[in-house]
Amino acid sequence: MLERGELLEGVIEKFEDRTAVIAVVGLGYVGQPLVLRFAEIGYRVLGFDISLELVNLLNSGSSPIEHIDNKRIAAARLAGFEATTDFSRIKDATGIIMCVPTPLNKHREPDLSFIVNTCEQIAPYLQDGQVVALESTTYPGTTKEVVVPRLESAGLEVGKSVFAVYSPEREDPANIDFTTSTIPKVVGGHTPACLKAGLALYGGAIETLVPVSSTETAEMTKLLENIHRAVNIGLVNEMKIVADKMGIDIFEVIDAAATKPFGFTPYYPGPGLGGHCIPIDPFYLTWKAREFGLQTRFIELAGEVNRVMPDFVMSKLVSALNQRGKAVKGAKVMVLGIAYKKNVDDMRESPSAVIMEELRRQGAVLSYADPHVPVFPKMREHSFDLSAVELTPPTLAAQDAVVLATDHAAFDYEMIRKHAPLIVDARGVFRAPEKHIVRA
Structure with a gap:
């Protein structure tokens, strides 16, 4: 031996x-x-x-x-x-x-x-x-x-x-x-x-x-990496809501702040958190911390902010449709991008799916376009019998609104800008103000 x-x-x-x-x-x-x-x-x-x-x-x-x-x-x-x-x-x-x-x-x-x-x-x-x-x-x-x-x-x-x-x-x-x-x-x-x-x-x-x-140090390292991102994204998502109320373009603010060569790292807001790590991993530490009588207030607050971002997107859509004399019920709404981030086919924890659930609940005529996800996949919490629609001028023009949820590079944004009657932009792609574009 x-x-x-x-x-x-x-x-x-x-x-x-x-x-x-x-x-x-x-x-x-x-x-x-x-x-x-x-x-x-x-x-x-x-x-x-x-x-x-x-x-x-x-x-x-x-x-x-x-x-x-x-x-x-x-x-x-x-x-x-x-x-x-x-x-x-x-x-x-x-x-x-x-x-x-x-x-x-x-x-x-x-x-x-x-x-x-x-x-x-x-x-x-x-x-x-x-x-x-x-x-x-x-x-x-x-x-x-x-x-x-x-x-x-x-x-x-x-x-x-x-x-x-x-x-x-x-x-x-x-x-x-x-x-x-x-x-x-x-x-x-x-x-x-x-x-x-x-x-x-x-x-x-x-x-x-x-x-x-130790293994505990390695385990905590991974959590810190993802909590760092979750907290900072939660911060900038909250800043987006505040800036929106004040009539300030949060993306312009971030771009200006990012010119500082030290002490600032740009994070960008969106419709919520997705993927297999950032929406989930922080709560592993939150749960374990309770064993030691601790409350992870920063982590939990960031989680709350990030979880309500799909609601913010929906509120902007509802308001924009109302201003045009339309209700969500019966409106034709296309979600652009359903993967959790740009240029991937990964649907895990995608905020787009949460937005789609709410659209369906409110009676919208729902469709989606995503070059990376041709058929809506089987998911634990979401189920849609839908396939991706090809983006063309007629399919865009036929919608009452499109919600830009994931900013894939493959999208023809100029075509979307020209032919969609109403764009609810949750990713800050369309920077120039136009009457039919609503920042969300």
């Missing part, structure tokens, strides 16, 4: 000479880029997911994610990548990276069921010398309190025979300036030996690693 030090050195050597098999559990927006990166640099990669449909699609050389080129999936397959639903094959891997969802439940409390279920699925197949990394965003203490005990249920001692790390994902879909390999990666280990194993796991794939003292 190998001594502790010998086992760790053997694990590190496998990563360095790339004889280690990498297992990625959860093949979505975070898991697929990791699969591709490890495959591209010579590792054999196994992908695990509970969706047989997704597994079959990836094994055919295709991806359902728009910004991931099918050619890269096909190349990974040629390099040995294989997707599977058979979790017994975890025993073949040296590095196991978990990229599973961490949503909130209906009470806005952390839902760790995906992490728990994944740990319980892999535990029976764990072997000496494996490294298990969690990348899912969660509250500080999750790795120590939730993951480690379930790994040790297999009879292995974390830090000696198996190694546990937390390394938060930092994916930014469709960002051409930063990729999986170039975004610095924070890594925290359950023990010093775990940290060494984690750094070896990611060392060949990521250009810059940022080791921290």
Whole structure:
């Protein structure tokens, strides 16, 4: 039997000479880029997911994610990548990276069921010398309190025979300036030996690693990153409402403030927060802080401001229609852009879906245009039997109003400006004041 030090050195050597098999559990927006990166640099990669449909699609050389080129999936397959639903094959891997969802439940409390279920699925197949990394965003203490005990249920001692790390994902879909390999990666280990194993796991794939003292520190780092954005976006969304009441263009204000070369970072308002991180992650810390008798007032206030932004957009639409002698009920309203941010196909937590729900509730004749989302996808909280409408002068002219909710680069904004009878602009695309354009 190998001594502790010998086992760790053997694990590190496998990563360095790339004889280690990498297992990625959860093949979505975070898991697929990791699969591709490890495959591209010579590792054999196994992908695990509970969706047989997704597994079959990836094994055919295709991806359902728009910004991931099918050619890269096909190349990974040629390099040995294989997707599977058979979790017994975890025993073949040296590095196991978990990229599973961490949503909130209906009470806005952390839902760790995906992490728990994944740990319980892999535990029976764990072997000496494996490294298990969690990348899912969660509250500080999750790795120590939730993951480690379930790994040790297999009879292995974390830090000696198996190694546990937390390394938060930092994916930014469709960002051409930063990729999986170039975004610095924070890594925290359950023990010093775990940290060494984690750094070896990611060392060949990521250009810059940022080791921290514990998994709790790494978990808190991810939350701070996203809370920083959520709070600042909440601030600028509130400023938008104040500026609107005062007849001031908030986008002009932001552009002017951004000329200051120090002490100011521009954030831009919108119809609300979307994506898998910023609307959700701050509440993981809010929930955990209650355990220590603390109230995270900044975080909760920012969340309240951001959650009501779709209502602000709706109020501007209702007012603009009323001024034209129209009610929302029966009005033809087209939502422009339903992905949560520009130039992606990701619908998770999209404020556009919230606006569409309210339009439907008030009786609007609803349609949408989005070049990245041809059919409204299945979502946990929203369901629309709709397909994207092609944007043309006649389709625009046929509407009573269009709501610009997501400012995709593919939209022809000059055509929209010319032919839409009423534009409710929630993204500040149309800067010049015109009678038929309402800033929201």
